[in-house]
């Protein structure tokens with residue numbers, strides 16, 4: 063154990079050294095001098111081994127290559143062969159090493175006893191799992207990863223044992239496939255061909271930060287702006303608070319909260335009036351810019367100008383995202399209607415529709431229904447099994463339903479808020495120790511990346527799929543082809559060989575070797591699985607939010623580094639300064655200087671935000687690039703558990719409303735001054751936040 067600790071120590075401080083020049087919370091330099099004491103026969107000391115795999119830190123599915131030396135991973139880079147991220151990687155992807163070597167990882171199975179959690183062996187753990195679910199008692203399996211190998215095994219168990227399945231749709235600032243179905247007639251997340259667009263109009267879509275696939279869209283944005291052999295693309299961002307994405311725009315239009323759909327329809331009115339036959343104009347008459355300008359706070363002449371720019375551009379494209387935009391589903395339909403008017407569906411620079419590709423499709427036996435996670439799905443079950451999901455952090459109602467179940471088992475990697483409720487914890491591998499296949503659509507193809515162990519497991523953990531297979535055997539439900547996560551991935555890979563992808567091989571073995579080496583196979587889905595039909599668009603009647611008794615509107619948004627709190631346990635991401643405010647390690651509330659002056663607030667004043675759904679406390683940051691009637695707060699902090707770096711820090715808006723949204727609010731000053739950790743200030747190594 064002492065040796066284990068020492069090896070871990072060397073790696074962690076090696077990582078700290080890499081970022082020492084840039085960041086303020088690195089380790090002590092003397093610790094880097096401790097030599098590697100434990101040689102391993104399976105590697106050549108001093109030689110780097112780069113292994114291809116896939117990033118699992120957000121749904122974008124980027125390809126990665128991991129440098130290992132002396133059987134330890136010490137650097138993650140983007141896989142240049144992966145069409146989604148083409149060698150690039152975001153800060154979250156870089157921080158994946160800290161998910162692997164984090165000192166707060168669960169190191170072995172845990173069973174709850176009267177004196178707290180106690181470590182047990184895997185044999186004991188599988189028996190302890192099988193016992194309460196062996197009969198006909200109802201069981202619910204909750205996961206955010208229905209598409210992966212664990213979801214596949216859970217589906218088999220659900221079919222044979224009558225389990226309920228519940229998909230934990232994590233909060234998102236981007237429309238879901240169902241949201242897009244309102245516009246495109248089927249549930250799909252399109253690819254937006256920003257690289258080839260000539261005019262980009264974004265209604266709150268933070269595509270350079272967190273929207274859909276941020277690395278892919280950041281690269282595409284580079285091409286859009288580069289202007290090689292063509293005019294530089296023009297970019298307009300419409301949103302009430304200037305995000306990092308808006309800060310890159312040619313023009314930022316701070317429209318009133320939730321008015322995105324109105325602006326899109328007013329633009330449609332101008333386009334129809336000037337370019338289209340009468341039948342298009344009639345339904346849009348009520349949205350003339352002059353009629354809606356005062357409700358959007360964007361002058362009629364500005365709306366008319368951007369409508370003309372959009373319509374006259376060679377390849378215009380409109381996209382939508384953000385808390386205020388998503389508060390109303392008809393905003394999404396209205397913005398996508400602009401794309402239909404532009405005729406850019408399935409065209410270069412437009413909206414590319416794809417059906418995606420399920421690499422496990424031949425192993426599914428008629429897919430059981432995955433319910434959306436709710437307290438009702440959990441209610442009445444005798445056992446709750448939870449995989450890659452932490453609803454106790456963001457949904458008190460669901461947490462309550464879980465708590466009332468007689469038996470709770472968690473497959474968590476860290477003791478998060480939901481794992482803390484469990485009777486049994488069966489710790490999953492980190493994604494850098496796991497097998498899976500990750501499907502990610504990109505422009506013109508679908509990429510299937512292989513996720514495989516790049517190092518031996520650091521602790522006594524097991525991949526959740528393998529635990530479920532062991533459970534099935536214990537219960538007498540042996541499905542012969544589901545031997546292990548690795549065997550499932552190998553079998554699916556053999557089928558990929560026949561899918562006419564980017565790897566040509568004459569045998570399964572040859573394909574497997576090439577797949578492991580390249581990390582990705584690209585499938586051309588331009589055949590029958592891609593729609594080239596004109597989408598059926600539904601244009602909904604707009605309706606403004608009812609006037610609120612609260613004078614301000616609070617917008618919550620996804621933290622660039624911490625996401626919706628799932629990455630708050632990684633210290634590199636905690637210490638990454640927010641690009642707009644430079645705040646680290648904390649929550650904050652952005653307030654316009656005019657509003658702050660009216661409320662008698664200055665920088666660092668602790669404020670209480672009251673809304674119909676509850677109250678929050680956080681320090682004020684005076685932020686000029688936000689409308690005076692709006693305040694904004696990032697999600698991601700406010701954990702009550704989840705390890706030393708996450709717990710007890712900041713506030714969690716998701717505990718009041720389990721998704722990013724815009725809500726009426728008022729602010730009061732509490733008379734307490736807080737010193738915010740900001741980049742460039744003199745800080746202790748790790749800031750403790752207690753208030």
Ligand code: SF4
Pocket residue numbers: 117118119120121122123124147151152153154155156275276277
């Ligand atoms: S966008 Fe970043 S976090 Fe998401 S998969 Fe790609 S590298 Fe990983």
